[in-house]
Amino acid sequence: MLIAGEWLVCDDEETRPVITALVLGPDGQSHDETFLVDSGADRTVFRSALMDRLRLPTIPATGVRAHRHRRIERLCGGCGDA
Numbered sequence: 237m238l239i240a241g242e243w244l245v246c247d248d249e250e251t252r253p254v255i256t257a258l259v260l261g262p263d264g265q266s267h268d269e270t271f272l273v274d275s276g277a278d279r280t281v282f283r284s285a286l287m288d289r290l291r292l293p294t295i296p297a298t299g300v301r302a303h304r305h306r307r308i309e310r311l312c313g314g315c316g317d318a
Contacts, residue, residue: 241273261290 241255253273258266259282269286282290 237275239273244270259286259290262292 239253239255241253243251244254245251254270255273256268256270259269260266267286267289269283271280282292
């Protein structure tokens with residue numbers, strides 16, 4: 237498999253592989269977004285800024301899930317904000 241992406245230096249000064257993709261919103265408009273490449277991931281996480289642009293509802297995380305969401309934010313904070 238070949239992934240046509242690039243390396244991005246994030247806010248935490250770690251370099252991570254990313255791709256730019258078009259995300260289609262519910263209104264039919266497309267939005268450019270940078271995604272972290274993680275071929276072993278079980279799910280894709282959208283940044284809150286993208287959720288706002290797409291006008292999608294969010295569900296607050298609670299309990300163990302809230303802890304995991306904070307961990308994701310710390311690990312990937314800043315990726316795609318360039």
